[in-house]
Amino acid sequence: MKSEFIADVYHAAAEISKTTGYRPKLGMILGSGLSSLAESYECTKVPYGDIPVLPKPTVEGHRGELYINEDIAICSGRFHYYEGHSPDNVVSTVALLKGLGCERLIVTNAAGGINTGFSPGDIMIIEDHINHLGFNPLMGPNPQIDGTDLGARFPDMSRVYSPAFAAKAQELDGDLKQGVYIAVTGPSYETPAEIRAFSAMGADAVGMSTVPEAIFARYLGMEVGGLSLITNFAAGLGHEELHHDEVVEIGRKAADRMKKLVAGLVDWWLKE
Numbered sequence: 001m002k003s004e005f006i007a008d009v010y011h012a013a014a015e016i017s018k019t020t021g022y023r024p025k026l027g028m029i030l031g032s033g034l035s036s037l038a039e040s041y042e043c044t045k046v047p048y049g050d051i052p053v054l055p056k057p058t059v060e061g062h063r064g065e066l067y068i069n070e071d072i073a074i075c076s077g078r079f080h081y082y083e084g085h086s087p088d089n090v091v092s093t094v095a096l097l098k099g100l101g102c103e104r105l106i107v108t109n110a111a112g113g114i115n116t117g118f119s120p121g122d123i124m125i126i127e128d129h130i131n132h133l134g135f136n137p138l139m140g141p142n143p144q145i146d147g148t149d150l151g152a153r154f155p156d157m158s159r160v161y162s163p164a165f166a167a168k169a170q171e172l173d174g175d176l177k178q179g180v181y182i183a184v185t186g187p188s189y190e191t192p193a194e195i196r197a198f199s200a201m202g203a204d205a206v207g208m209s210t211v212p213e214a215i216f217a218r219y220l221g222m223e224v225g226g227l228s229l230i231t232n233f234a235a236g237l238g239h240e241e242l243h244h245d246e247v248v249e250i251g252r253k254a255a256d257r258m259k260k261l262v263a264g265l266v267d268w269w270l271k272e
């Protein structure tokens with residue numbers, strides 16, 4: 001992560017705070033097909049195009065808008081490594097949310113179910129992750145602002161995802177799954193042999209995002225809660241070929257249940 005890049009993103013965030021008058025404490029990043037979650041909140045919308053330091057999202061199901069009010073800032077649209085973005089750009093949404101004042105972050109995604117107890121439509125609380133992307137967003141010089149390191153050179157990752165968030169989620173929706181998310185680069189989906197290998201490694205769900213965001217957020221001292229919507233059986237576990245259109249479609253169909261759960265978690269985390 002380059003100090004100059006993060007300084008530019010923080011500067012853009014300060015401009016947004018100045019124009020809107022908002023310094024929300026809770027941030028959220030929405031996964032594929034989950035952009036309608038942002039509509040539950042009365043917000044000012046800022047297109048990513050008006051925040052020139054951010055790259056352009058290229059993936060269907062990722063809108064490219066910041067929703068912001070006095071409590072919450074929502075990135076509807078994230079940046080994936082497979083789009084060709086640099087690691088800095090992949091975590092630019094997290095830097096933006098931190099720069100806006102967010103101390104807590106909810107990350108959501110669409111993922112393939114590896115755990116044979118999971119079916120499309122299930123929601124998995126992310127308990128832990130495996131970084132199989134081949135990069136870490138903290139590689140490079142430890143970024144500084146005004147001569148001070150933004151975080152530890154070797155940050156602890158023994159508890160990335162908040163156990164309190166997981167417990168609250170279970171209380172709000174008694175039918176949730178819980179497990180380990182593995183991030184791969186994509187954009188090709190996995191082979192059945194890869195899925196067998198990931199299962200042996202201890203992964204319950206697979207996707208192409210979230211992990212760099214969670215690592216960077218923890219580095220910055222944010223608390224993180226994570227939710228995966230299982231949109232398909234991972235490769236080799238179902239009978240269907242995998243298509244992103246279906247991932248987005250399942251995301252849209254499950255949006256109401258996700259909305260209800262997320263609304264409860266947002267209310268709770270704003271008061272906690």
Ligand SMILES: O=P(O)(O)O[C@H]1O[C@H](CO)[C@@H](O)[C@H]1O
Pocket residue numbers: 030031032059078080108109110111186207208209210243244247
């Ligand atoms: O992780 P999100 O952004 O929800 O999207 C998931 O869905 C896409 C593949 O269908 C990939 O981008 C994968 O990471």
Ligand SMILES: Nc1nc2[nH]cnc2c(=O)[nH]1
Pocket residue numbers: 110111112113184186188189190206207208231232233234235242247
């Ligand atoms: N890598 C990966 N990403 C996904 N996103 C949604 N489903 C999947 C999947 O099966 N594999």
